[in-house]
Amino acid sequence: MNRPMMTTCIRLHPADDVVIARAQLLGGSRVEQVSVRGLIPPGHKIAMRAIAQGEPVRRYNQIIGFASRPIAAGEHVHTHNLDMGPDKGRFERDYAFGADVKPAPARRQASFMGIRRADGRVATRNYLAVLTSVNCSATVARAIADHFSRHTNPQALAAFANVDGVIALTHGSGCGMDQQGLGMQLLTRTLTGYARHPNCAGVLLVGLGCEANQISRWLATGQLVEGENLRSFNIQEQGGTRRAIDQGVALIEAMLPRANAVQREPCSAAHITIGLQCGGSDGYSGISANPALGAAVDLLVAHGGSAILSETPEVYGAEHLLTRRAVKPEVGRKLVERIKWWEHYTAIHQGEMNNNPSPGNKAGGLTTILEKSLGAVAKGGTSNLEAVYEYAEPVTQHGLVYMDTPGYDPVSATGQVAGGANLICFTTGRGSAYGCAPSPSLKLATNSALWQRQQEDMDINCGEIIDGQTTIAAMGQRIFEQVLATASGAQTKSEQHGYGQNEFVPWQVGAVM
Missing domain, CATH: 2.30.130.110 (Archaeosine Trna-guanine Transglycosylase; Chain: A, domain 4)
Structure with missing residues (x-):
């Protein structure tokens, strides 16, 4: 189409x-x-x-x-x-593993102005991040980051023009949970992914001291080694809140000159990994913004880059369109396994997969999760499916890959960024207010009415497709060019508004003890 x-x-x-x-x-x-x-x-x-x-x-x-x-x-x-019918959408689907796999596209070359790290990885942004082990250390972490806010304390970073900012990535978990359980595994994996992210020039880990998610355990599990760009402390060991904030400010100040000593240089588009998101969807999402983003993904893959399709509850009923593109049967089977896990997971919580479409989705014209999913998978374009990852696992395979995440956008994108996404593309038909840090987020409007109403939050109007003013292919090219510009440092609308820190939401599963 x-x-x-x-x-x-x-x-x-x-x-x-x-x-x-x-x-x-x-x-x-x-x-x-x-x-x-x-x-x-x-x-x-x-x-x-x-x-x-x-x-x-x-x-x-x-x-x-x-x-x-x-x-x-x-x-x-x-x-x-x-x-959904009497079987709640569990009707037979032909998975036909690999039936639609196609030859790799001819390799194309494009570049962007990236920041090359010492280990060869390439960043699209240059932040210092304060990560917390537990909710109890969130206030201290935010106070440390606030000290360096360009809005309230502009002098703090005045001499460090190459640093995009100091961000506090806090969460509501880290204790009251099984130290060996799935919830802790997901949290540790997520925090480790952010600590290693190329968009973070330096990272400070802040704990309380008595929590289940001990920093020492986190470091060991994630194979993280403290050094001049990775520091940590516990509030209890510092002697309380004020001393902990002062210590954190001092440690960040020591990192700033090193973080600032970078410059952007031409880098291959193969170093771009996009996390694909859609939220606040409507009846046009699967007609305009999602397939246009899919066209951009196909271009990125042809240039050697990667894209992460996610939101398993929002591919339910359309997973057979992905398994047909799986490069190996085991890749397709792993996706089906995750679908079965979600059917079980929702059932034990007395829900069902069709609980996913929100009131806003339905007001926009979507009726069932099957309909929403068929439009959502269009974000993945037509490229082969190279691999399937669990939540927040490091993405090492180039091309189109899949990561198992919830459909809730902040949780899903958090997993993608932990896996290595250095940019997010987010389609919306209802006007979702969202941004991401440390990875910038491009917002794609599905219809022109939304664009006219909420331009200050949207980066691209894909509603021109619905209006007959352009094609999906042409819009895909425009999105791809905007991806290169954003990866090169051009600010997105959400970055201009200061979105990103509050949208860090690791996936919480399991009992709260």
């Missing part, structure tokens, strides 16, 4: 049972010789044929749900007449 058919509605595939309204439609208007029944909001679905109760309903030529009652031609198709 390059450009959807432009009328009052959008038909994505000849076999689809529904079309998508480009603008609000009134009852009695005509769509493909069908008379519309009642008011249809923009981005919502209209039935193009009579559908019997229990019949599957198709969009993208894929099943998005089953009619929960008879649906007449021209009727609004949404939560009142479409659901």
Whole structure:
């Protein structure tokens, strides 16, 4: 699909049972010789044929749900007449491992102005980070970072123009948990990924002293070695809050001259790893911003770069489109294993996978998780699926990869950055307010109404595709060029607003003890 058919509605595939309204439609208007029944909001679905109760309903030529009652031609198709069916979306899917794998694209060359670290890794930003072992040390960590705020204390970094800032990445966990359990493993893996991230020139670890997540254990588990750019202390050992803040400020001040001694230089686009996110989705997400981002991903992969597709609850029902592109059967099987884990995980918490679409998603025209997922996977373009990783695992494989994360955007992106993403691309149809640190986040609007309403938060308007002003391929090229510019230091809208520190949210699982 390059450009959807432009009328009052959008038909994505000849076999689809529904079309998508480009603008609000009134009852009695005509769509493909069908008379519309009642008011249809923009981005919502209209039935193009009579559908019997229990019949599957198709969009993208894929099943998005089953009619929960008879649906007449021209009727609004949404939560009142479409659901997951009696098996809750667990109908048979043809995983066809590797069936759609294609030859590697011809290698292309593009560069950006990056920061090359001593070990050869390349950064897109240059921060000093204060990480906490436990929620109890969050206040001290934030006070240390606040001392260096360019808003409240502009002189603190006045002599260090090459340092993007000092950030405090705090969280609400680290104690009251099994020291050997999955929750602790995920937390340690996440914190270690940030401590090692190339966008962090130096890192200070701040603990309380008596928590379950002891810094000494964290260092050993993550194979981290203290040195001039990695320091740590516990508040209790420093003698309290004020002394701990003073010690932290002094340690950061010692790191600043080294962090500042960098300059950007031309680096291959192969050093870019994008975390792919979509949040506050709408009926246009799978038509405009997501496939356009997918086109940009295909370009990045052709240049040797990497992209991390995630949000397992938001590929549910579309995972078979990814397994067909898996380069090895075991890659596809690992993705299916994670899907099964999520079915079990939601069931034991008395939920189901269809709990994922939010009220905002539904107001924007999405009805079931199957429909949302089919649009979400478009962010991965058409590239082969090279590997599947668990949450916050280091991503070592180039190309398109998958990381198992929740669908909740801050938690998902946190795992991606821990895995090595040095840039985030975030599509939204409802206007999600989000930013990421230490990796910059580009926001892609799915529709022009959102762009006009919330330009101060959006970086690119993909709604031009819906308006018929450009193609998916052309928008993909524009996104790719903006990725290169952002990786080279151009500030995103979210960075201008100061987003990023509060959006660090490691995934919490397991009992709170």
